[in-house]
Amino acid sequence: MRMGKEIKMKTYDALSKQFEYVKTGNGFAEIPSENILECTEWLKNEAGYDYLEMITASDHNEKFLLVYTLINVVDKTDIIIRTSVPREKPEIDSLSNIWTGADFQEREIFDLMGIVFKGHKNLKRIVLWDGFEGHPQRKDFKDVI
Amino acid sequence: MEIAEQPFIPSLNEADFYEGSEIKNLRHDSQAVIPDDMDWSDETVKELNKNIILTTLDDAINWAHKASLWPVTCFTACCTFEFIATSMSRFDIARFGMEVLRPSPRQADLLVCGGTLTWKMAPQIKRIYEQMAEPKWVIAMGACAVSGGIFQDSYAVVPGYNHIIPVDVYIPGCPPRPETLLYGLETLRKKIDHDKCEWEKKSK
Amino acid sequence: MSFKTEEYVLNVGPQHPSTHGVFRMRITLDGEIVKDVEPIFGYLHRGVEKLMEMRTYKQGIPMTDRLDYVSAINNNWPYVMAVEELAGIEVPEKAEYMRVIMAEMQRISSHYLAVGSQMNDMGSFYTVFMYMFREREKLTDLMEMVTGQRMMYNYMRFGGVSQDFPKEFVPLLRKFLRIFPKYMKEYEDLLYDNEIYLSRTKGVGILTREDAINISTSGPVLRSAGVDFDVRRDLPYSIYNKFKFDVPVGKNGDVYDRVWIRMEEMKQSASIIEQALDMMPAEGKYQTKVPVVLHVPEGKTYKRIESPRGILGCYLESDGSDKPYRCHFRAPAFINLTALKKLMVGQTLSDAIITFGSVDLSMGEVDR
Numbered sequence: 235m236r237m238g239k240e241i242k243m244k245t246y247d248a249l250s251k252q253f254e255y256v257k258t259g260n261g262f263a264e265i266p267s268e269n270i271l272e273c274t275e276w277l278k279n280e281a282g283y284d285y286l287e288m289i290t291a292s293d294h295n296e297k298f299l300l301v302y303t304l305i306n307v308v309d310k311t312d313i314i315i316r317t318s319v320p321r322e323k324p325e326i327d328s329l330s331n332i333w334t335g336a337d338f339q340e341r342e343i344f345d346l347m348g349i350v351f352k353g354h355k356n357l358k359r360i361v362l363w364d365g366f367e368g369h370p371q372r373k374d375f376k377d378v379i
Numbered sequence: 380m381e382i383a384e385q386p387f388i389p390s391l392n393e394a395d396f397y398e399g400s401e402i403k404n405l406r407h408d409s410q411a412v413i414p415d416d417m418d419w420s421d422e423t424v425k426e427l428n429k430n431i432i433l434t435t436l437d438d439a440i441n442w443a444h445k446a447s448l449w450p451v452t453c454f455t456a457c458c459t460f461e462f463i464a465t466s467m468s469r470f471d472i473a474r475f476g477m478e479v480l481r482p483s484p485r486q487a488d489l490l491v492c493g494g495t496l497t498w499k500m501a502p503q504i505k506r507i508y509e510q511m512a513e514p515k516w517v518i519a520m521g522a523c524a525v526s527g528g529i530f531q532d533s534y535a536v537v538p539g540y541n542h543i544i545p546v547d548v549y550i551p552g553c554p555p556r557p558e559t560l561l562y563g564l565e566t567l568r569k570k571i572d573h574d575k576c577e578w579e580k581k582s583k
Numbered sequence: 584m585s586f587k588t589e590e591y592v593l594n595v596g597p598q599h600p601s602t603h604g605v606f607r608m609r610i611t612l613d614g615e616i617v618k619d620v621e622p623i624f625g626y627l628h629r630g631v632e633k634l635m636e637m638r639t640y641k642q643g644i645p646m647t648d649r650l651d652y653v654s655a656i657n658n659n660w661p662y663v664m665a666v667e668e669l670a671g672i673e674v675p676e677k678a679e680y681m682r683v684i685m686a687e688m689q690r691i692s693s694h695y696l697a698v699g700s701q702m703n704d705m706g707s708f709y710t711v712f713m714y715m716f717r718e719r720e721k722l723t724d725l726m727e728m729v730t731g732q733r734m735m736y737n738y739m740r741f742g743g744v745s746q747d748f749p750k751e752f753v754p755l756l757r758k759f760l761r762i763f764p765k766y767m768k769e770y771e772d773l774l775y776d777n778e779i780y781l782s783r784t785k786g787v788g789i790l791t792r793e794d795a796i797n798i799s800t801s802g803p804v805l806r807s808a809g810v811d812f813d814v815r816r817d818l819p820y821s822i823y824n825k826f827k828f829d830v831p832v833g834k835n836g837d838v839y840d841r842v843w844i845r846m847e848e849m850k851q852s853a854s855i856i857e858q859a860l861d862m863m864p865a866e867g868k869y870q871t872k873v874p875v876v877l878h879v880p881e882g883k884t885y886k887r888i889e890s891p892r893g894i895l896g897c898y899l900e901s902d903g904s905d906k907p908y909r910c911h912f913r914a915p916a917f918i919n920l921t922a923l924k925k926l927m928v929g930q931t932l933s934d935a936i937i938t939f940g941s942v943d944l945s946m947g948e949v950d951r
Contacts, residue, residue, distance in 0.1 A: 286799050288885075290898050292909040301898065303885060307796065307810060310817040314885065335799025338921050346632075361625035361950055362535065363499050365399030370534050370633055377534045379407060391592070391609070453598050455605050456627055456947060457652035460696075461734065463602065464723075467716040482600030500605060500626040503597055529646065532637075533630040554734055 241311045245281055252276060262314040267300075270317055271327045274302070278332065282306050283313060286333045291343045293373050298324055298349055319349060328354040346371040398502070405505070406498050409542045416545065437575055444488075444514065445568040447476040451487035453507055456494030458521040461554040470557040475564060484510040489567075492546075493554075495523035495530055496537040508544045514574075516567060519546045520560065522553045529553070590618060597626050602700045603939075604946030608923075615931045622923055627950040635910045640666055640741070640877050643907065648735040650912060651948040654693035656685050657890040659739040661897035662910070664820065664886040666741050669901055670879045677867035678743035679822045684756075684859050685726070685738060687852040692722045693891040694845045697943045698770075701842060704940035705783055711773070718766055721759060728752055741877065743870030753860060763853050767846070774842075784839040788926045788938030791836060798922045801915050802893030803848070804942060807833035807840040814889040825862065826855050838941045848891075878905050892916050892943055914948040 246258040253273060257264045265273050277283040283304040291300050302315045319326050328351035329336040340351045341360040348369035351357060359366065368375055389397060454462065466472050466480070481487040484507045496504065508517070519540045522528035527538035540546055547570060550563035591612050597605045605626040611619040631650065635643045647658045660682065667674065696719065699712040723733050729748055730736040738745055774780050790800070795808035805812060813830045815823045831847035833840030879901040887896035893915025900909040919942050926942070927935040 285796050287887075287894065288896060288898070288913040290911045290913075292900055292911075301883075301885075303896075305812075307812050310812075312818065333799065334794075334797050335918055335921055338917060342917075361628040363399040363402045363625070364395045365403060370630060375534075379410070452600055454602075457649060457734065459602065459604075460652070464716065464720070467713055467720075469716075469720050480600075482598075495627065495629055497626060497628060499628070500597060503626075507598060529649070530629045530631075530634065533634055535628050535630050556733060 241306075241309050242313060245277075245283075245311070245313055248281065249273070249277070262316050264316050267317045267319050267326050270302075270315075271329070271332075273315070274304070274329060275332065277304060277313070282308060286329065286335050287312070289329075289336060289339045289343065291347045291349055293347065293371065294318075295373070296321055298347065300326065300349070302329075324349040325352055326350075327352055330354050345369070348372065401502050402498055405502055405543075409501070409537070412539070412541050413543075413545045415541070416547075441571050441574050444574070445571040448489045448516070448567075449479050449481055449487045450477055450489040450491050451484045451507065451511070452480045452482050453484075453490060453504070454493050455496065455500060456523065458493030458524070458554045461557060461560065462491060462493050462520070465557040465560050470561065472561070472564070477564075484508075485512065487511060488515050490515065490517045490544075491520055492517065492524045492540045493520040495528065496540055496543070497535050498537060499535070501537055501543050504540070505543050516547045516571070517544055518548045518550065518563060518567060520550045520563070521555060522551060525549045525551055588613065601704060601940070603944055604949075606944065606946060606949075608939075610927075610932070610935070612932065617927050617930055617932060617935050620924055620927045620935070622920055624920075624946070624949055627946050629951070631951050632910060632912070635907055637906065639905050640879065640907065643910070644739065645735065645737045647912075648737055649947060650914070650951060651890065651892065651895075651916070651945045652734070653696055653945050654689045654891050655734060656689045656736050656738055657888065657895065658912075659737075660686065660888050661886045661895055661912075662899070663739045663741055664888075665884050665897050665899040666877075666879060668884050668886065669882045669899065670741070670877065672742045672871055672873060674743055675868045675871060676822075677864050678869050680859050680863040681744050681748065681869065682739060683821065683823070683826075684856055684863075685729070685736075685744075687856050687859075688722055688726065688756075690852045690891050691849050692719045694849050695719050697891070698842055698845055701838075701937070701940045701943075704936055705780070711770075714770075718763075725752065725756060725759065728755075740870055740873070742873050743868070745870070747869050756856070757860065760853055760857055764850075767850060770846070781839070783934075783937065784837065784842065786835075786837055787930070787934050788838045788941060789836045790922060790926060794922070794925055795836070798918075798925065800893070800919050800922050802889075802891070802919070802943075803841050803844045804893070804919050804922065806831065806844055808836040809834060814887055814894055818887070820886070820888060826858050828855050838937055841941045876905050878903065879907075887913070890915060892945065892948070893919060912948075912951060914951060916942075916944045916946075916948045917951075920944065920949060 246263060249263055250256045250258050255266055255269060283306045285305040285307050287303045287305050289302055291298050297318045297320055299318050303312060305312045328340055330340060331353060340354055341357060343349055344357055345359045345362055346369060367378060490508060519525050524540050527536055530536045531538050548563050548567045550559060552559050593610045593612055595608045595610060597607045607623040609621045610617055631646055635646055644659055647662050648655045650658045695715040699715040702711040703709060727733050729752055730738045790808045792808045792810060795805050795810060809832060811832050816830055828851045831844045833844055881901060881903050883900045885896060885898045887894050895915055896913035898911040899907060902908045926938045
């Protein structure tokens, strides 16, 4: 829908004007991992993107790539944000204090990929049993019986 | 006078870790398959029983068992819905005496295992099997229950229910059609026909 | 006279007499009032996302069927759309109509199951469930005529669908749609004036609008709170912008609204199927030709559809080879589960079980 695309482009422009570290282009916005809380709070309170749809992570040898998608329920558009954390120190701020919907998704990413979310109130394993060793979704996972 | 020991009540977090170590030990111990009991179909093993009272008693007791098997509802995944469709009005299992699905294992004698078994769920299935009273039978329904199915090489899936409990009848399919499930139940009833009055060989 | 009371932790274990699947809750009770609930799942975690990285793209389609096993065709769709976008495959128009018809039929049968198991939880002991299975068997027969399978259809392919409609299919589908309103009237007469049903569902399990957006719920749970958002109409995919249909929105956010929304959605799905049957071209290809071993160029994409439970999305990353690099599914039932704590606390235990049934879980999707 053309109107939705225009609103999306305007949001990306406003975002890069507000914070200078944002890089936009190719349909997503790329930000460094320390500023994720600031950026998403601005998007929620000022730009109207108050519905957090999905958080996911993937393993790219030296770094982990994290993807967030947000939806504006009134204007009917969506926006994608990407960030990355280094493999030796996989830590990032948690969004579960602002959005309750991020709670289980972050626990699942901690369980399967091993990324630690700082500030999460109850970060423990969710789909695998307590006492399982390793993080299965990583590319170098070896199963020990 | 002896003071009775306080029962050990762990906190919720400790209980989770106990469950985790139970799963780990079960996984370590269950790498081999429990062998199937094939004596019932082997002609040389059956001995001729010349006593007419005992054979008539055998027939009567086996008829009572096979005509009113009560299954316990323990369904994990997709094969559930084919079992439920079999128990609805189109393919009726009430005509075999099985319409009473008991939620409690102590009141049932048939465990229909439908769905993939994961290592996290395995101790609970073993506990349900041990809570059932003798005589009891187990049907493994679906490809995931027979051998792990499409998820066989996953890190969290038990490759078949016969690593944990002994199985009587295997039904293949993904999911098996209701007609296949009824044929499997008919095979179980034929197997029950060959049971004898001694119950000791059934318990493990 | 005052009583000394204590709180009691009750474990509603992974094996229980309802048809929702292996789900476990630890409920802290004070008398009959629920004080806290902690959901525990993972008893059906099969590692589907890791297994899909070890299979080729085409071998991944049957694995997606087994995620939300109650409505199986809807799970193929976002995965197939994501691969088509990355590989640049076009879908012919007749195939789009066929996909829409099968998906809407699956939506009707999934809602039948949801409302039927909700009535089970309320104590009607399989009466309404058995009547709803009568229709579900008719729909399953129609789908078996097209795909050859009763439950895990494996019907969509890259660039279309796998088989054409046989010539008996369309007249039988039209006959089903002619008697469908009579069945719906039967259920409405049975339920909507029933005093026990009204007193058990009105005012129970209320979710406010701010909470529904904050918890990222979707589907009937979000629409019952008053938020007018449906992916088919607002962020349209495939050919949904050609059909005219209403989106039912609730007012109070209680259990009555959710069941009412599901019944209304079934009627809207039937009208979409009729419009699609009238507009479908009679001639045309049903699948574009695609190489047997498909190599997808590098890229990352995310596609979403509206499944009967909410927003189902597929995030796909590829690195140029014939196997996916990373494939993640945004499961609606997994995220709707977060709302349990808000919904169940403060009610009696029997109302809490009904609220849990109205969220409509499917454990294959929650655990993946």
